[in-house]
Amino acid sequence: MNHSYNHSLSANSPLTKKSVNRCFDGEQHYYSHQSTSTKTPMTFSIYLPDEALAGRLCPAILYLSGLTCNADNVTHKAHFQQKCSELGMILIAPDTSPRSSEGHDVPNDERYFVGQGASYYVDATQAPWADNFNMQSYIVDELYDLLRSEFPIHSIGITGHSMGGHGALLLGFKFPSKFVSVSALSPVCAASESAWGEAAYTEYFGKDESLWSQADASKTIEKVGQQYSSILVDQGAADNFLAEGQLQTSKLQQACEKAKQPLTLRYQAGHDHSYYFIQSVINDHIEHHWRMAQLS
Amino acid sequence: MNHSYNHSLSANSPLTKKSVNRCFDGEQHYYSHQSTSTKTPMTFSIYLPDEALAGRLCPAILYLSGLTCNADNVTHKAHFQQKCSELGMILIAPDTSPRSSEGHDVPNDERYFVGQGASYYVDATQAPWADNFNMQSYIVDELYDLLRSEFPIHSIGITGHSMGGHGALLLGFKFPSKFVSVSALSPVCAASESAWGEAAYTEYFGKDESLWSQADASKTIEKVGQQYSSILVDQGAADNFLAEGQLQTSKLQQACEKAKQPLTLRYQAGHDHSYYFIQSVINDHIEHHWRMAQLS
Numbered sequence: 334m335n336h337s338y339n340h341s342l343s344a345n346s347p348l349t350k351k352s353v354n355r356c357f358d359g360e361q362h363y364y365s366h367q368s369t370s371t372k373t374p375m376t377f378s379i380y381l382p383d384e385a386l387a388g389r390l391c392p393a394i395l396y397l398s399g400l401t402c403n404a405d406n407v408t409h410k411a412h413f414q415q416k417c418s419e420l421g422m423i424l425i426a427p428d429t430s431p432r433s434s435e436g437h438d439v440p441n442d443e444r445y446f447v448g449q450g451a452s453y454y455v456d457a458t459q460a461p462w463a464d465n466f467n468m469q470s471y472i473v474d475e476l477y478d479l480l481r482s483e484f485p486i487h488s489i490g491i492t493g494h495s496m497g498g499h500g501a502l503l504l505g506f507k508f509p510s511k512f513v514s515v516s517a518l519s520p521v522c523a524a525s526e527s528a529w530g531e532a533a534y535t536e537y538f539g540k541d542e543s544l545w546s547q548a549d550a551s552k553t554i555e556k557v558g559q560q561y562s563s564i565l566v567d568q569g570a571a572d573n574f575l576a577e578g579q580l581q582t583s584k585l586q587q588a589c590e591k592a593k594q595p596l597t598l599r600y601q602a603g604h605d606h607s608y609y610f611i612q613s614v615i616n617d618h619i620e621h622h623w624r625m626a627q628l629s
Numbered sequence: 630m631n632h633s634y635n636h637s638l639s640a641n642s643p644l645t646k647k648s649v650n651r652c653f654d655g656e657q658h659y660y661s662h663q664s665t666s667t668k669t670p671m672t673f674s675i676y677l678p679d680e681a682l683a684g685r686l687c688p689a690i691l692y693l694s695g696l697t698c699n700a701d702n703v704t705h706k707a708h709f710q711q712k713c714s715e716l717g718m719i720l721i722a723p724d725t726s727p728r729s730s731e732g733h734d735v736p737n738d739e740r741y742f743v744g745q746g747a748s749y750y751v752d753a754t755q756a757p758w759a760d761n762f763n764m765q766s767y768i769v770d771e772l773y774d775l776l777r778s779e780f781p782i783h784s785i786g787i788t789g790h791s792m793g794g795h796g797a798l799l800l801g802f803k804f805p806s807k808f809v810s811v812s813a814l815s816p817v818c819a820a821s822e823s824a825w826g827e828a829a830y831t832e833y834f835g836k837d838e839s840l841w842s843q844a845d846a847s848k849t850i851e852k853v854g855q856q857y858s859s860i861l862v863d864q865g866a867a868d869n870f871l872a873e874g875q876l877q878t879s880k881l882q883q884a885c886e887k888a889k890q891p892l893t894l895r896y897q898a899g900h901d902h903s904y905y906f907i908q909s910v911i912n913d914h915i916e917h918h919w920r921m922a923q924l925s
Contacts, residue, residue, distance in 0.1 A: 347897050354903050354906075355865070355867065355897075355900045356909055357907070357908075357909045361905055368724060409705060409706050412708040412908070414905070414909075415908070415909075415912075416710070457778040529699075567653070571651065588690060603656075604651045608705070609650040609651065609657055609710070610651065612652065612711070613706070613710075
């Protein structure tokens with residue numbers, strides 16, 4: 334393994350480097366920055382293969398995490414680094430919401446599916462959330478542009494797990510000019526019609542049902558029609574949240590049929606909702622985004 | 630992925646199953662049991678590939694973790710499950726020491742390199758440690774026999790990281806009839822001559838220098854001579870603990886030369902002491918143990 338590269342931030346970069354660890358043939362970095370979208374500090378992790386450290390343009394994947402997670406969970410437990418090293422891909426994991434920190438008092442809720450750790454990657458319109466909970470703008474505009482200006486990124490695909498899978502499907506189909514590929518792991522498929530999502534959207538959007546629909550992944554896909562040559566979704570067949578009706582995978586399947594959006598949907602026998610499942614299928618997702626990037 | 634197998638414990642098993650998660654083509658299990666060696670409850674994780682779940686004898690690796698860790702760190706962060714699934718290997722991760730719990734008051738020390746989380750896998754002879762800190766007996770006798778009776782194990786290799794790498798080298802060469810293969814990641818190579826180990830052995834063995842030598846991996850290898858056709862050791866070249874003198878890799882190299890024990894020693898450029906390093910090389914260690922098991 335060679336180690337003679339060194340990625341440099343731009344002269345006036347808003348990013349602060351928090352940590353660097355060599356990992357396979359690349360480096361796992363963490364950065365923080367002050368976000369204009371959320372009015373708080375935000376942290377993300379980014380895996381840079383040696384190709385990127387040497388300044389070569391690489392395809393990137395934006396990974397949106399699920400309820401209660403931050404950037405650490407996927408970075409420590411999803412095991413994406415080996416495949417990204419092999420293929421020369423960048424993977425970015427942002428936080429799941431703005432958070433309170435010294436000098437920053439951010440609203441929260443006792444329920445784990447509302448508030449900090451549970452943004453649903455939407456721009457909230459209701460008090461007290463609207464000031465900080467602007468994660469759609471953060472992901473699709475602010476972080477997106479920041480990544481493109483600070484790292485050698487060829488193209489960006491989007492994926493995610495659970496609530497983050499919903500975010501990937503939603504943002505991928507709302508902003509198809511920004512992303513070259515979409516996939517999801519155990520996604521919430523119709524947030525506006527699941528118990529978790531109903532609680533969150535009641536807080537973030539109040540009673541305006543048009544906002545609920547605009548923030549629903551399956552409804553958005555049905556509305557905008559085919560955008561990608563194919564999308565990949567993996568779902569554990571023994572996932573308790575599937576049985577409980579939080580995920581509603583069949584609604585995604587119906588929406589893709591109506592939209593004529595090709596969908597590879599795989600129910601994996603015996604698998605649950607955990608990072609043990611994520612690590613079991615993530616290599617296929619990285620390869621999906623890699624193949625799509627070659628065509629873009 | 631098929632999922633039609635189900636491993637059963639023996640009728641009078643002392644093990645209590647704590648969790649099961651499907652992971653690749655196998656399952657990640659956790660068990661706890663009351664240990665006669667440590668006089669406390671002990672917890673370990675075990676990855677069982679489908680071959681083992683179907684009752685077929687599989688080669689196994691015993692992974693000893695480093696200072697401050699328990700079974701979770703390696704199970705969540707080392708990324709061994711994919712390769713074990715591919716090759717049909719079992720991997721067992723015990724805790725690093727007995728621990729205090731409700732009804733069990735176990736001695737401890739404020740220093741992170743002495744006491745709970747820092748057993749060094751030896752049998753302590755000094756108060757207050759000798760009652761509970763019998764991790765050599767726990768690993769090599771009690772857990773070893775328990776694993777063989779409760780799981781379809783063909784043969785056992787031993788590996789570990791840092792303090793656990795020392796444990797793997799020490800126990801592998803003290804008890805070569807029990808293990809078919811040895812490897813280590815970033816090992817402490819000579820505990821009796823490193824600052825961490827000196828502090829621990831002063832507590833566990835007092836001033837009896839013969840006990841210190843018997844619990845030193847490099848001295849043990851030099852004394853007992855070649856036991857394995859080869860052993861594999863990976864070390865991050867940018868590991869701070871190497872520079873600080875805690876690891877003393879050169880002592881292992883010298884001991885293996887004197888013992889005529891073939892050693893593959895790899896210094897990996899840019900890599901540190903973290904789980905990012907462990908995951909970068911662990912597949913090679915799993916394959917090392919798999920190859921040795923084929924010959925046993």
